[in-house]
Amino acid sequence: MSETIQTISKWHGGFCIEVAPLPCLIVIFGALGDLTGRKLLPSLYHLHQRGLLHEQSTLIACGRQEMSHEQYRNYIRTLDGMGKTDQLEQFLSKVFYHAGDYTLPETTARLATLVDDLENKMENQTSCRLFYLATAPAVYLPIVEQLANAGLTTELSAVTEKIVYPWRNVIFEKPFGNDFASAVELEQGLLRYLTEKQIYRIDHYLGKETVQNILMFRFANILFEPVWNRNYIDSVTITVSETVGVEHRAGYFEKAGLLRDMFQNHMLEMLSLVAMECPVSFSADRIRDEKVRLLHSIRMPDQKTLEQNLILGQYIAGNAMPGYREEAGVAHDSNTETFAALKLYIDNSRWQGIPFYLRSGKRMKQKKSEIIINFKHIPYSIFSPVKPEDLAQNRLILTVQPEEGLALDIIAKRPGPKLCMGDLTMNFKYSSILDPGENMPEAYERLLLDCMLGDQTLFIRSDSVRLAWQLLAPVLEYKKQITPFPYQAGTEGPIQAMEMIRRDGRTW
Numbered sequence: 001m002s003e004t005i006q007t008i009s010k011w012h013g014g015f016c017i018e019v020a021p022l023p024c025l026i027v028i029f030g031a032l033g034d035l036t037g038r039k040l041l042p043s044l045y046h047l048h049q050r051g052l053l054h055e056q057s058t059l060i061a062c063g064r065q066e067m068s069h070e071q072y073r074n075y076i077r078t079l080d081g082m083g084k085t086d087q088l089e090q091f092l093s094k095v096f097y098h099a100g101d102y103t104l105p106e107t108t109a110r111l112a113t114l115v116d117d118l119e120n121k122m123e124n125q126t127s128c129r130l131f132y133l134a135t136a137p138a139v140y141l142p143i144v145e146q147l148a149n150a151g152l153t154t155e156l157s158a159v160t161e162k163i164v165y166p167w168r169n170v171i172f173e174k175p176f177g178n179d180f181a182s183a184v185e186l187e188q189g190l191l192r193y194l195t196e197k198q199i200y201r202i203d204h205y206l207g208k209e210t211v212q213n214i215l216m217f218r219f220a221n222i223l224f225e226p227v228w229n230r231n232y233i234d235s236v237t238i239t240v241s242e243t244v245g246v247e248h249r250a251g252y253f254e255k256a257g258l259l260r261d262m263f264q265n266h267m268l269e270m271l272s273l274v275a276m277e278c279p280v281s282f283s284a285d286r287i288r289d290e291k292v293r294l295l296h297s298i299r300m301p302d303q304k305t306l307e308q309n310l311i312l313g314q315y316i317a318g319n320a321m322p323g324y325r326e327e328a329g330v331a332h333d334s335n336t337e338t339f340a341a342l343k344l345y346i347d348n349s350r351w352q353g354i355p356f357y358l359r360s361g362k363r364m365k366q367k368k369s370e371i372i373i374n375f376k377h378i379p380y381s382i383f384s385p386v387k388p389e390d391l392a393q394n395r396l397i398l399t400v401q402p403e404e405g406l407a408l409d410i411i412a413k414r415p416g417p418k419l420c421m422g423d424l425t426m427n428f429k430y431s432s433i434l435d436p437g438e439n440m441p442e443a444y445e446r447l448l449l450d451c452m453l454g455d456q457t458l459f460i461r462s463d464s465v466r467l468a469w470q471l472l473a474p475v476l477e478y479k480k481q482i483t484p485f486p487y488q489a490g491t492e493g494p495i496q497a498m499e500m501i502r503r504d505g506r507t508w
């Protein structure tokens with residue numbers, strides 16, 4: 001049994017560099033959508049509260065439904081976490097609503113007039129422009145085409161290696177394509193109107209503090225990098241488990257399934273950060289170069305070994321929760337996977353022969369996203385009769401959520417007899433360094449801010465997207481041929497996923 005030492009460490013100084021963006025006109029498509037209401041509007045409001053939204057910045061929310069600016073402001077007032085303060089009223093005075101079918105030139109022409117009106121009121125009569133496509137992916141291209149035709153995305157000076165002001169950037173929600181071919185087609189379509197520097201493909205996991213911390217942890221400490229390889233590490237496991245089911249997203253999820261929804265993006269992104277080589281600098285392209293190199297080194301199971309190394313599952317009724325096939329909008333004979341566990345290898349000199357186990361599922365026992373680095377046993381034990389394999393392996397646990405932090409399992413002396421030892425967890429929780437009442441920043445806050453600063457570090461580059469789809473291709477092909485294993489809602493997933501890792505003498 002392991003004991004826990006609550007860490008007492010605080011930040012002993014450090015470097016915090018935050019830059020406030022220039023005036024920016026933000027246009028969100030999908031004004032009344034779930035993402036806008038739950039994440040984008042609260043994040044923009046928090047940026048405003050933190051003084052990170054320029055006082056001249058304005059927001060236009062575009063939706064299909066007819067409503068006035070004031071009606072939309074009232075809608076924002078009802079959203080969770082908005083409160084009723086003067087600060088909110090100040091924020092709302094910058095918010096405007098624009099109604100219409102986004103794909104029609106007439107709607108965009110009216111939008112262009114509104115943009116002109118708002119920009120003419122600004123000090124320099126111009127601003128940077130951020131377009132956020134929080135819509136169904138099917139309308140990405142038509143919207144961009146309309147924006148470009150109306151001149152709204154045209155940059156005023158040539159794009160160079162340096163950031164151009166005033167820039168025009170477009171954020172795309174995932175999924176970016178649903179396989180390799182559709183991702184390439186979408187990319188080629190967008191490149192007719194935008195440059196890669198204007199395209200911001202979001203993976204909100206990269207905005208999470210603890211995911212960003214992987215880079216700091218690995219490359220700002222002397223301690224870990226020397227052991228971060230096949231000589232000391234036995235295996236790595238990455239788990240993202242959720243308690244929620246498909247919710248109201250059956251239309252999307254039925255076609256996507258868990259592999260597309262979580263593996264193509266969040267899981268592979270976290271894997272890349274954990275396993276990539278040290279980038280030459282903390283800059284967007286150098287970091288993204290290393291991630292791409294890593295993706296190139298991934299060896300997925302081949303057709304012969306897929307059955308052993310890929311377990312797909314689908315939740316059935318259990319623990320007072322309905323099964324996936326009973327959810328609204330799901331076919332009664334659906335074969336869509338709501339759980340996946342995958343074992344893969346990385347072919348390079350750092351990781352040769354070390355297994356990486358990835359699993360993610362809906363309707364599981366607990367909400368948890370964590371990365372566990374399992375170290376090897378000590379080579380020899382001086383503590384006879386205790387053998388190396390009698391001692392628990394050291395483990396480093398990076399918890400992305402819900403309780404962001406990190407923990408290190410070590411072996412230590414226990415009080416009492418001379419030869420008495422046991423495992424101990426050194427536990428650090430981010431909550432211990434936050435001020436009372438302060439919360440971890442929402443991932444979307446970071447990402448919106450970075451886009452306004454023209455920083456693409458935490459966004460996915462086109463080559464990464466393509467490679468991720470390529471890697472997944474055989475797996476997506478294989479899933480068509482099989483029926484996922486059932487697992488009861490509210491459990492750890494199918495027992496076959498437990499067996500997969502147990503066969504190797506390991507656990508999740």
Ligand code: BG6
Nearest residue numbers: 174204242244261262266369401
């Ligand atoms: C999204 C997926 O990208 O991530 C959802 O589409 C999933 O299906 C969500 O629920 C999980 O995000 P988080 O931040 O709650 O772990």
